[in-house]
Every structure is written in C-alpha cells, then in structure tokens.
Amino acid sequence: MEAKKIDSRMYRSRTTAERRTERRGKLVEAAIEAFSSSGYRNSSIEQLCAMAGTSTRNFYEEFGSKEELLHALYDDINKRALGAVAAAIAAADPENPKARVGAGVTAYLASVTADVRLARIAHVESVGISADMEAHRQAALDAFAAIIKQEAERMAMARQAPTRDFSLTAIALVGAIKGLAVTAATQGDGTASLKNVAAEATELMVAAILGPRH
Amino acid sequence: MEAKKIDSRMYRSRTTAERRTERRGKLVEAAIEAFSSSGYRNSSIEQLCAMAGTSTRNFYEEFGSKEELLHALYDDINKRALGAVAAAIAAADPENPKARVGAGVTAYLASVTADVRLARIAHVESVGISADMEAHRQAALDAFAAIIKQEAERMAMARQAPTRDFSLTAIALVGAIKGLAVTAATQGDGTASLKNVAAEATELMVAAILGPRH
DNA sequence: GCAAATCGGTAAGGCTTATTACCAGTTTAT
DNA sequence: ATAAACTGGTAATAAGCCTTACCGATTTGC
Numbered sequence: 001m002e003a004k005k006i007d008s009r010m011y012r013s014r015t016t017a018e019r020r021t022e023r024r025g026k027l028v029e030a031a032i033e034a035f036s037s038s039g040y041r042n043s044s045i046e047q048l049c050a051m052a053g054t055s056t057r058n059f060y061e062e063f064g065s066k067e068e069l070l071h072a073l074y075d076d077i078n079k080r081a082l083g084a085v086a087a088a089i090a091a092a093d094p095e096n097p098k099a100r101v102g103a104g105v106t107a108y109l110a111s112v113t114a115d116v117r118l119a120r121i122a123h124v125e126s127v128g129i130s131a132d133m134e135a136h137r138q139a140a141l142d143a144f145a146a147i148i149k150q151e152a153e154r155m156a157m158a159r160q161a162p163t164r165d166f167s168l169t170a171i172a173l174v175g176a177i178k179g180l181a182v183t184a185a186t187q188g189d190g191t192a193s194l195k196n197v198a199a200e201a202t203e204l205m206v207a208a209i210l211g212p213r214h
Numbered sequence: 215m216e217a218k219k220i221d222s223r224m225y226r227s228r229t230t231a232e233r234r235t236e237r238r239g240k241l242v243e244a245a246i247e248a249f250s251s252s253g254y255r256n257s258s259i260e261q262l263c264a265m266a267g268t269s270t271r272n273f274y275e276e277f278g279s280k281e282e283l284l285h286a287l288y289d290d291i292n293k294r295a296l297g298a299v300a301a302a303i304a305a306a307d308p309e310n311p312k313a314r315v316g317a318g319v320t321a322y323l324a325s326v327t328a329d330v331r332l333a334r335i336a337h338v339e340s341v342g343i344s345a346d347m348e349a350h351r352q353a354a355l356d357a358f359a360a361i362i363k364q365e366a367e368r369m370a371m372a373r374q375a376p377t378r379d380f381s382l383t384a385i386a387l388v389g390a391i392k393g394l395a396v397t398a399a400t401q402g403d404g405t406a407s408l409k410n411v412a413a414e415a416t417e418l419m420v421a422a423i424l425g426p427r428h
Numbered sequence: 429g430c431a432a433a434t435c436g437g438t439a440a441g442g443c444t445t446a447t448t449a450c451c452a453g454t455t456t457a458t
Numbered sequence: 459a460t461a462a463a464c465t466g467g468t469a470a471t472a473a474g475c476c477t478t479a480c481c482g483a484t485t486t487g488c
Contacts, residue, residue: 011454011465019465039342041255044445055467060447124348127341128253134338141393167405168394168414175393176386179355183385191381200382207421225435225484233435258475269437274477435484440477447471454465 036117119185333399
C-alpha cells in the first residue's frame, strides 16, 4: 500500500527522474547567475523560478529552501575543485615536491577561476548566511587545510621538509590561496593572470612548507 | 534664518551632541552583540533598538539604514587595526626586517582577536552584503595589501629583499593573515593561541618577502 | 508663565517574500 | 472510455520588517 512506483510514471514524454534532474539543473544554473550578479540575499525564490522557467511549486519539490539550494551549489563547486586537486596531485611526480604543490594549486585555481560566478559564490555569497551554512563552509575550508597539511607531512616524512606541526601553516595557506583565487577571478588580467597567480601561490606554499632556509 | 543653533539645546540635562554620541555608542554596541551572535541579516532594526534601549525613531536620526550602521562599525574596526599596525611598525627597528614584520602582524592580530565579536563582524558578517559594502570591504583589503607591499618594497630598496613585483604576494599574505585571525579568534586555545598564530604569520611573511633562498 | 519649537516613543502603513491550498492539465488502470 | 491518480502553475495567505506619520513630553524664548 505504501510502496510507490518511482520513476515509472511518464509526463510529457519524460520520466519522473528526468524531469526532476532537468528542473534541478535549471534551478542551479539560475541560482549561479542570480546569486553571482544580484547576490544571494537579493535573489528571491520567485526570481529563480522565473529564470529557470519553472514554478515555485516545483522549487519546493527539489529544495526545501533557498539556503538548501545554496548549500547544494556550494558542495558542487567544492567537490569539483577538490577532485581536480586530488587528480593533479596523484598524477604529479611524488619525488618532486614543488611540482606536486604546483600541480595541485594550479588545478584548484584553474577550477575556481574557470567561471567567475562560481568563485564569487564560493568565497563571497556563501559567507555569513546562517549558523548551518557557516559550519559547512568551515568544514570545507578545514578539508582543504587537511590536504595541504597532509602533503606537508608527507614531505617531512620524506625528509624534504622539516618535521613540525603544519596545522597553522595549512590554515594560512588556505587563506592565501582563497585571496589569490578571488583576485584572479575578479581581475584576471595582466598581473593577476591565472599563470602569475598560480606561480605566486606555488612559491608561497613551497616557501612556507620547506621552510625559510632552503 | 537658516542658521540653526546646534548643540545648544538641552534635553533631560544633556546637550544634543551628548545624547547623539551616547545613542550612537549604544546602537553600535548593540550591533556588535547582535550581528556577531544572530548574524547581520537576522538582526532587525527593532531588535537593535530594543537592545540599545532606544527607539526606531532615533535610530534613523543616527543612521540611514542598517547597512550604514554596519559600514560605520566596519570602519571603526579597521581604523583601529590599521592604527595599531602603523604604530607598531613605526616603533620597530627599521634595520631589522623580521622584527618590523613581526611587530606589525602581531599588532594586527592582537587588535582583531581582542574581541571575538569584532573578528566575526569584520571577516564574516560584512561579506556579501551589497555591492556598496563589497566595494568598501575590497578597498579595505587593498589598503592592507598596500601596506604590506610598501614594506616589502622598502626592504627591497634596502637590499634586504629581492627587487620584484610584490602585488600578488601582498594579496596572498592578506588572505593568510585573515585566515589566521579568524582561527585565532574562534578557537584561540593551544595551537591557535595568539602567540603561535602571530609567530606563524611572521614566519610566512618573512619567507614570502625575503624569498625562498635566505 | 505661556507659546513656539524641539525631541522621542508608539503604532500603523506598505512592501517584499516565503509558503501552501487549490484547480486545471496529463497520464495510467480497468 | 472513464475514473482515479498524479503533476504543475496560479494565486492567495501570512509573516516579517522597514519607514514614517502622529502625538505627547520637554525645553527655550519672551
């Protein structure tokens, strides 16, 4: 009696799952555009629905609230960036620390600056929304810091870097990379080109991890 | 005819200027508490007035809007921090670059972490409020970056650092210091104590400015 | 002391926006 | 083919909040 047949019913030649994912995609795309141009707080659900060509009724079918949509969007952006970094690091020469670091940070910056709107959403519009969102954002930053810390410890283990606590170094480097990412995304010309910014970030990370004397 | 006698009239044994500055102070203090605990967007003007023991009528006498209040508060925080940094740098030994950098960054971190609420307001609650506020915030970050850049160039001039473009380095360092400041403010115990954080920031800045080989 | 001017609190108007109830359109089962 | 079930758009409900008009309280000038 309770069992519902999901994904079986068709509507306008589309299955339920198709319609849902399509609507979800449209809403996310609308949110990317609206949040990055008008700002999260100035974007109303009705506006998002109008841009996505759907209705508020369906909005609540996909997301419980505007914040839930932002949450999902934030996760998408971060998952993509984290994946790019992990892949780049894995593909780099394990014996060459600078190359590893450079590959990872360049992958991150390339991922984030590819679409200015995403950088803005991740680093500006998602800040200070609510206690929940803040906790989530902090967790994401911690995850990035953990990756950096892990890489640093790996180098220390291989005697390429001094053995010490890299916790604060990692936090500082996350902040530095974030600042460079925003700069590259908003004014990615000349001095702040992706190439220059990636080089700067790499130098800074190497200097911070390998220590002042090297 | 048009000339108004300002500050002359008394009300409840207080002059106009006295009442205004007092109210302003109470409103700012209420805003610090409300913004940092409930968040900027969740704090209504009525709430602020209730906490400050005044009325909405008087709120608009002092500030044109809630955002204007945040703007003023943000400026206060930054002015104090910038002043502390400038004083610390001026008092430091011009010949000892690391001491200068350490004094400046320690002064900044001490100023910001002295009151957790201020750190939260400056680095979290003020982000992504509006186009105006964003421009203002960016300008403040640029000002900090300019100070760092100037110090770096000063060192290069004295042949204590290599001669190069420090623009991106300064931006990265501002981000790093911001990240450390937030960490110290929110979890300023053990590893993230003011002392440790200041030391980390100093090391990073010296390494970044003086170059990898030193 | 009295009128004119100023100050400040209350309360209501008006706008925006989230949320849901309702109904029309569409599909499946018998 | 028709009833039952499901899908989705419109529109109304409801709440929150900014803003200001109004009016009593207080003070100054004459």
